Amino acid sequence: MNNFFNASWIDSQLIKNEEDVILYKKSFSVTKKLVKAELYITACGVYVAYVNEKRVSMPLAPGFDSYKFRLAYQVYEVTNCIREFNQIRISVGKGWFGWYRDEELRNLSKRRGVKALIKLTYEDSSVEYIPTDDTWFCCYHGCQFSDIYNGEVYCANKTDSEAVKVDIGNSFLDENLFLFDGEPIIEKQRIKPINSFITPKGEYVIDFGQNLTGYVEFSIDAKEGEVIEISHAEVLDKYGNFYNENYRKAKAKITYVCKQGFQDYKPLHTFFGFRYIRLDKKPAGVTAENFTAVTVCSDLIRTGYVQSSNELLNRLFENVIWSQQDNFLDIPSDCPQRDERQGWTGDAQLFCKCATYNFDCENFFARWLRNMLLEHKFYGFTPDIVPDILNYGSAGFTPAWSDASTIIPWTLFNVYGNKNILNEFYPLIKGHVDSITSTTCEPDLWVCEKKLGDWLHIGDIDEYANETRGEFIASAFYAYSVSLLINSGRILNQNIDGYQNLYNRIIDKFRKTFKPRTQTECALAIVFSLSNDIEETAKTLVDSIKRLGGVRTGFIGTPYILHALTICGNTELAYELLLREQYPSWLYPVKLGATTVWERWDGIKNSGDFASPGLNSFNHYAYGSALDWVYGVAGGITPLEAGYSKVKINPHPSNKLHWLKVSFLSRHGKILVEWKIVDNTVNYHIETPVDSLIIIDGKENEMKSGIYEFQCKLKGE
Ligand code: BGC
Numbered sequence: 001m002n003n004f005f006n007a008s009w010i011d012s013q014l015i016k017n018e019e020d021v022i023l024y025k026k027s028f029s030v031t032k033k034l035v036k037a038e039l040y041i042t043a044c045g046v047y048v049a050y051v052n053e054k055r056v057s058m059p060l061a062p063g064f065d066s067y068k069f070r071l072a073y074q075v076y077e078v079t080n081c082i083r084e085f086n087q088i089r090i091s092v093g094k095g096w097f098g099w100y101r102d103e104e105l106r107n108l109s110k111r112r113g114v115k116a117l118i119k120l121t122y123e124d125s126s127v128e129y130i131p132t133d134d135t136w137f138c139c140y141h142g143c144q145f146s147d148i149y150n151g152e153v154y155c156a157n158k159t160d161s162e163a164v165k166v167d168i169g170n171s172f173l174d175e176n177l178f179l180f181d182g183e184p185i186i187e188k189q190r191i192k193p194i195n196s197f198i199t200p201k202g203e204y205v206i207d208f209g210q211n212l213t214g215y216v217e218f219s220i221d222a223k224e225g226e227v228i229e230i231s232h233a234e235v236l237d238k239y240g241n242f243y244n245e246n247y248r249k250a251k252a253k254i255t256y257v258c259k260q261g262f263q264d265y266k267p268l269h270t271f272f273g274f275r276y277i278r279l280d281k282k283p284a285g286v287t288a289e290n291f292t293a294v295t296v297c298s299d300l301i302r303t304g305y306v307q308s309s310n311e312l313l314n315r316l317f318e319n320v321i322w323s324q325q326d327n328f329l330d331i332p333s334d335c336p337q338r339d340e341r342q343g344w345t346g347d348a349q350l351f352c353k354c355a356t357y358n359f360d361c362e363n364f365f366a367r368w369l370r371n372m373l374l375e376h377k378f379y380g381f382t383p384d385i386v387p388d389i390l391n392y393g394s395a396g397f398t399p400a401w402s403d404a405s406t407i408i409p410w411t412l413f414n415v416y417g418n419k420n421i422l423n424e425f426y427p428l429i430k431g432h433v434d435s436i437t438s439t440t441c442e443p444d445l446w447v448c449e450k451k452l453g454d455w456l457h458i459g460d461i462d463e464y465a466n467e468t469r470g471e472f473i474a475s476a477f478y479a480y481s482v483s484l485l486i487n488s489g490r491i492l493n494q495n496i497d498g499y500q501n502l503y504n505r506i507i508d509k510f511r512k513t514f515k516p517r518t519q520t521e522c523a524l525a526i527v528f529s530l531s532n533d534i535e536e537t538a539k540t541l542v543d544s545i546k547r548l549g550g551v552r553t554g555f556i557g558t559p560y561i562l563h564a565l566t567i568c569g570n571t572e573l574a575y576e577l578l579l580r581e582q583y584p585s586w587l588y589p590v591k592l593g594a595t596t597v598w599e600r601w602d603g604i605k606n607s608g609d610f611a612s613p614g615l616n617s618f619n620h621y622a623y624g625s626a627l628d629w630v631y632g633v634a635g636g637i638t639p640l641e642a643g644y645s646k647v648k649i650n651p652h653p654s655n656k657l658h659w660l661k662v663s664f665l666s667r668h669g670k671i672l673v674e675w676k677i678v679d680n681t682v683n684y685h686i687e688t689p690v691d692s693l694i695i696i697d698g699k700e701n702e703m704k705s706g707i708y709e710f711q712c713k714l715k716g717e
Helices: 002-006 103-110 172-176 311-327 345-358 362-379 404-416 419-439 470-491 497-513 519-527 534-548 558-567 571-579 587-591 622-634
Strands: 022-029 034-043 046-051 071-077 085-093 114-122 127-131 137-139 143-147 151-155 177-179 185-191 195-198 204-222 227-233 253-257 261-265 272-281 291-298 304-308 637-639 647-649 659-666 669-678 681-688 692-696 699-703 706-713
Touching (some): 002 127, 085 143, 172 177, 185 204, 304 311, 311 587, 311 622, 345 362, 345 558, 362 419, 404 470, 419 470, 419 497, 470 497, 470 519, 519 558, 534 571, 558 571, 558 622, 571 622, 622 637, 647 669, 647 681, 681 692, 692 706
Parallel strands (some): 071 177, 151 253
Antiparallel strands (some): 022 137, 034 071, 034 114, 114 127, 143 151, 204 261, 204 272, 227 253, 227 272, 637 647, 659 669, 669 681, 681 706, 692 699
């Protein structure tokens, strides 16, 4: 849109502190009959745009990109807001842009630049443009401080400060501009408190009953100058006191100074991860009734549902859905509450498969992969976080994290069947494999310095097994990534002969070098086909689970352990692991009342004490990754052809559940599998929108689209 590009960047000299918020404004009149009005806009920070007091922009616009390489703009239709005399107001806060460590971008962020254009199309076909230029004004307004981690200060009793002329800013960001390519960010749900109480420490706390991402809004009647101060937390401690040490340096606070009378407020340029709020200060008479929690996330279509006879498993599913929604806020983030909220590549790759069952994520991930591709081109490899706003890439790249470059495009292709995605990210897939090959210290294995190991495993070190080796993980993922490059190359008719040879050499050397010892090592060896003695590896895995009494995988092994058990004929043990209620297990947090997935198996210990606050988020989707097994194995829904144009339905019933109902809305329609066990007989109800291979009791049935009932005797293993 050329006229938008011609609009000037405007910025402000008013800024004294990094967290200052600037308001830009411009008045204009419309005298002719209007057909359409549109606002084109972006900013170096988070902006909120109002046309005649009506907020027209999406939350947290313009979204989170690798701004160094690309910056999104939005187009809003604002026809209904336009009158004869109009004012546009744009508030800009620090946002994600202000996180840049790169000096040039950091300085740019400090000036709160904005670029906008109003396009007015009249009935007589004429078009008028109102671009940002030196006729705009700027000032301070009620929002006095804003920061993604620390929160917001809003003084409703302050009117706009004296307006001054804007400066014309630097336009070099113009070459990075592109039309926002993600799912819009929305306010999804409004949740009323379920409880409020005074804690043993004497603090007034409100409970929304659900750990969520977003903010509170409130409506109150107050006197001018009265103050509301709000802190956020995910959990209470074992005494029932408010606890948010695990937010680390993120202050996550709202301070609001009231004007006289009735008033509403919700934060403008920030968000929080919380279930509880504490009112540190409040006018008399303000209670939980005045508050509503608003969830904020990318607008994704829910595609997967799971229900079973086990209520704890059902709640675990809800928790996974919540943690996904809470962390799919324009980028896939690790967590929404502490001083982090970054696009950690490892977390996203390991959760991607489960994520694509739960919600339609093609566009969401593709947008993020575009940033990844740009970071990859810049560094020559994929850094640990994308957008790499904190410059982590300067320290190198990490096995299993950087493999997001191959795993995510391949998963998207399998689920949605879109070759264009594979094609667009083939340079990333190939680039990643080549970056390993050219940097490893030993040919045909991945030997490198930077390793994070089996992140946050709780240790399976005993006399039989050592800790999962970082070099095992690295080389296993090297092999896996090369195999995905080969698969992708085949589909895209690329010459992959060299990579086939590389793959064979890696497998050969891997087998000579490593013998799997830990649960994670065994799971990777089985699922990635790295083991030359699968029976022995299966035995090591099963022995370890039985001996240690449960799951011992960290981030890396967790997505694979249940699949590994099924591959080697131990589906019953997979059910046992999944449904185990004592620590460590997936259901242990659920039994303790978790409403989202914890970052650690031991986030709250049996004693009721918290794990160290350094790494103890209660809203990390990583361990939820294992639940794709319920869709794909217990329910048995997987694509037979990429994109589910043909489906394989291979359910694995077990009497550890009485019944299970799983559905997935594929691009070709809804697939539903329901099984129920009565007196050792399994009754199946299956619906498929396309030709399917339905496997019941080991027997393969080629079926057309339709609704089917089957019955068979339940078999043990
Ligand atoms: C994040 C993780 C991430 C890890 C890797 C953590 O601080 O929260 O989820 O993968 O760092 O270092």
